[in-house]
Amino acid sequence: MLQGINLACIRGDRELFKNINFSLEAGGLMQVHGPNGSGKTSLLRMLCGLSNPAAGEIHWCGTAIRSLDGDYFAAVTYIGHLSGTKDDLTVIENLCISSALAGFEISVDQASEALKYMGLSERESLPVKVLSQGQRRRVALARLLICKTPLWILDEPLVALDVMAVKLIQGLLEQHLQQGGLVVMTTHQEIEITTAPVMQLQLA
Amino acid sequence: MFGWIIKRDLLLAMRRQSDVLTTLFFFIIVVSLFPLSVGPEMNMLRTMAPGVVWVAALLASMLSLGRMFSNDYLDGTLEQMLLSPQSLSLLVLGKALAHWLVTGVPLVLMAPILGIQYDLPAEALYVLTTTLLLGTPVLSLIGSIGAALTLGLRGGGVLVSLLVLPLYIPVLIFGAGAVEANMAGVGFNAHLSLIGAFLLVSLVFAPWATASSLRVSLE
Numbered sequence: 001m002l003q004g005i006n007l008a009c010i011r012g013d014r015e016l017f018k019n020i021n022f023s024l025e026a027g028g029l030m031q032v033h034g035p036n037g038s039g040k041t042s043l044l045r046m047l048c049g050l051s052n053p054a055a056g057e058i059h060w061c062g063t064a065i066r067s068l069d070g071d072y073f074a075a076v077t078y079i080g081h082l083s084g085t086k087d088d089l090t091v092i093e094n095l096c097i098s099s100a101l102a103g104f105e106i107s108v109d110q111a112s113e114a115l116k117y118m119g120l121s122e123r124e125s126l127p128v129k130v131l132s133q134g135q136r137r138r139v140a141l142a143r144l145l146i147c148k149t150p151l152w153i154l155d156e157p158l159v160a161l162d163v164m165a166v167k168l169i170q171g172l173l174e175q176h177l178q179q180g181g182l183v184v185m186t187t188h189q190e191i192e193i194t195t196a197p198v199m200q201l202q203l204a
Numbered sequence: 205m206f207g208w209i210i211k212r213d214l215l216l217a218m219r220r221q222s223d224v225l226t227t228l229f230f231f232i233i234v235v236s237l238f239p240l241s242v243g244p245e246m247n248m249l250r251t252m253a254p255g256v257v258w259v260a261a262l263l264a265s266m267l268s269l270g271r272m273f274s275n276d277y278l279d280g281t282l283e284q285m286l287l288s289p290q291s292l293s294l295l296v297l298g299k300a301l302a303h304w305l306v307t308g309v310p311l312v313l314m315a316p317i318l319g320i321q322y323d324l325p326a327e328a329l330y331v332l333t334t335t336l337l338l339g340t341p342v343l344s345l346i347g348s349i350g351a352a353l354t355l356g357l358r359g360g361g362v363l364v365s366l367l368v369l370p371l372y373i374p375v376l377i378f379g380a381g382a383v384e385a386n387m388a389g390v391g392f393n394a395h396l397s398l399i400g401a402f403l404l405v406s407l408v409f410a411p412w413a414t415a416s417s418l419r420v421s422l423e
Contacts, residue, residue: 048287051423074289080282086212088219098281100208103289127219 006056034203087129214304253322254383266384308340345410352417
């Protein structure tokens with residue numbers, strides 16, 4: 001499904017990584033490891049199509065993502081370091097709007113159900129700026145419940161989350177993998193996925 | 205989709221009314237400074253009115269360009285827009301339209317009132333408002349290209365004015381020219397048609413250019 005062929009990344013005149021090859025099939029999870037500054041985020045941004053690799057190609061279902069364009073974006077949900085929420089909007093407005101922009105228009109009921117699952121039901125009408133870091137993270141991750149895309153690319157999704165929330169996300173990941181979804185993620189925390197094969201990719 | 209982005213930006217503008225009001229008051233103050241400093245010489249005021257109002261509109265519209273993408277860039281929502289399966293050009297068009305509704309339309313509405321300070325005749329006020337109505341969307345559209353190109357740069361605010369102001373010149377010439385032509389008793393339709401043409405051209409090209417610049421800026 002998702003294939004990386006000889007990927008390389010150059011930042012300034014420094015080569016972060018080269019000759020990265022992998023092939024991830026439906027229902028598989030790939031965890032990207034590496035010390036700080038080894039290019040994990042750069043790799044994930046390449047995989048989303050936000051930036052182009054310095055060399056190599058990324059294929060989705062056998063086709064280069066560069067030629068897929070919008071069709072590829074429709075298959076990906078990316079949650080990065082930045083939460084992607086607006087401070088001045090309420091939690092529920094944020095979720096409705098970000099889902100709609102990702103191509104999934106939802107009703108208010110669906111949104112509050114997702115927020116309830118993420119443990120934010122009492123805060124749905126508060127502006128995001130009054131939330132704590134962990135709660136903001138939950139708002140961003142609530143998108144995973146709504147955007148039913150096959151490929152999830154998650155950059156440090158567990159940062160700032162408490163134990164309960166980490167369990168919740170683990171459950172979500174397992175469920176997604178069981179349904180044949182793909183996950184590419186980086187994390188410095190331990191996660192236990194027992195239901196699916198976990199592939200490890202080590203960046204120098 | 206297109207509706208959502210406009211709704212979102214208008215909602216954000218409502219929550220942060222000070223941003224909208226500063227632009228409007230900047231316009232009002234700049235336009236009012238000239239009669240105060242030049243003195244009550246009616247003929248001179250009438251001649252300079254179209255130019256002053258238009259220059260103030262350019263500056264006011266540019267003042268808010270920095271905010272067009274930078275907030276979205278900082279909180280990561282711009283990144284998500286780039287990953288949207290919908291056409292980015294369409295999203296950008298929506299953002300430019302929202303920018304115009306928030307900064308351009310108030311200027312258009314204030315212009316006839318401010319024009320009275322310059323002793324403009326009623327018909328000239330009407331022409332001035334019409335040119336601004338046609339011209340201010342062009343300012344938002346062209347400005348979006350500059351805002352996208354300077355995204356994330358240090359000192360982007362000054363750079364954006366150097367990039368964008370020269371591109372505003374044609375609109376300025378024909379916008380102010382239409383009012384002068386009207387006061388001189390010559391027809392002003394040609395001027396209006398030209399501004400309309402600028403509007404159509406920028407409606408087609410600006411969103412596309414902005415979308416490409418955004419992809420480069422976020423790489």
